[in-house]
Amino acid sequence: MTVSPASPSAHRKQHPRAVPLHETKSPDTQGPIRLDDVLWNPVDAEEALEGLEKILGRLNARDDSRAIFLDIYAIVTRKVVHLLNRPDAGGFLEPEWLSHLTGRFAEEALIAVRDSLKNLPLPTAAWRFATHYPAQRLTQPYQDALLGVSAHINHDLGMVVYDNIAHQSPPADARRMARYRHDYFHVNEVLRTCIPECVDLLAERYRCMSTRLLLRVPFSRPVMERAVMRMLIVWRQRVWENVVAMLEAQTPEEHQAVVERVRTTSGRIAQALCADKALWRTVLGDAPPYRLTLPPEAWPGVVVPRPDAGVDARVS
Template sequence: MRGTGPRASTHRVRSGIEGVRHARPATDTGVATDPRDGDREVLALVATPFTTVADAHRRLLALERLFVTREDRRAVFLSIYARVTELVGDAIDRGTFEDGEWVARYLVAFANLYRQALYDYETGDLDALSDPWQLAFEAAARGDCLVVQDAMLGINAHINYDLAFALHEAGVATNRRRKYADHCTVNEILRCLVDEAQDTLAADYDAPGITTVDESMGRLDEVLSIRTIREGRDSAWRNACALDSRWAVRRRLARWVTRVTATGAAHLLLSPNASSRVHGALREFEGRLGEAETTDDRVTED
């Protein structure tokens, strides 16, 4: 796992460069139009805004279960995200935060951005869908990514793209230091969840080698690193503050930086897929490592 110093900053610069390289043309109002009715069961869960933390958690969990039943790889991200929503909600109930009401607004706004992205994708409104989410959902639909890639693509879109807008919607102008302290407290909750999340993905998605694959993929493991998540969340906080600026140019810059870095990071996460040989080897490693380790253990015991 890597830190938030020069290497993390270099990674964000690299993500930004990739985002610019893959950006939609300035004259393009969208990548495509593909209006469709969408899946009724999915739309029933995301057609209306979440109103409370409990409502968000209930529907996110229902979505996860629905996707798991259908072997829909969008379940991978939700296995982590529904749990995060539950744990932060529990912390609000325990009075962990200085301003629990604000954290609740922030959590619901955050969940609604995921809900809206999923709704836009289901209904084919790709003009409204951000690039990071489109890349994540399309990868899940293809089903050809590693489990850790599916997880990281969702985490990237939600933290590196959605979070700044969720914070801005919840409001960061007043009592900013207190709100930032609560924002950082969420980091501690996430820190406690990282190992659990990796174990969950390994067990639930038949990927026993996921931890070692994560380590073997070099910079790709940063998205599951709490230090990198913290750095991304700090960046989102700065962009949220910029979105609150009275200067239009600063607001536009914050939106642009948020979009290109999240889009670039998504393309970097997908980069191993460019080589069928590398990607195939990693997929085999992710799914079979646990079996090999079990065999080695038996040999040792004998």
């Protein structure tokens, strides 16, 4: 078993009560989590890893479940950094582009976690789910991981890739687009190699009961790993199709229609990932914070950017 060294905490404590939303204080530690020295706006893969590891260590020191997705994310980013530093750049055709994209991509997750720690409203429903539920300890570690992975892929990834390509000067030609497409899908192989470590991380460091029980079933590990990889392939394929649709949009309305589809789809996936918790709270007579009967745009605290604010609009 190999587990990421990013976080010193060996095991996740079990807490029977939910803590106040976005609480940043530990029961035995005074003061909020320090945020001012974290690299929130990385420009490349190495800076992305630096920012992730710093805030990850602090979240784990406070037993904050918002660390779980970042720990998963750090495993992948660490692998990307390692590959890009190889003489052959790990098989990537545009290593500088991928490194810059990795930094910009990580910024989205880092900013979402930072703003949730500062109790600021988040601009996307998917990230509202991915930070609120872990902060309240309403979900299991595997759900916390999936919520973050989904928000980052199903919402952030397409926006970041589109923004990078659309604002290049000179514009990317067909040859360069083919190389970008190769590198984008080559990341799938990186993800495939990271899945076993991520499973071990959930089972051992975060003591995810569902993961541990599933691993006790004979032959379950390869089935689970293949299922997760298949899910990631489907998600990332759809993201690339959305990127192409935004790049080929002929009018602002066509572009905005894709953006709204991305926001709604990512929000609905988050709903599905938390549906069991929302249903159980409803049975108990305690309305969940984000009800399945409400569209993502109507959830409390979700700020929907104006169409003229651009795809990068977010709370700062």
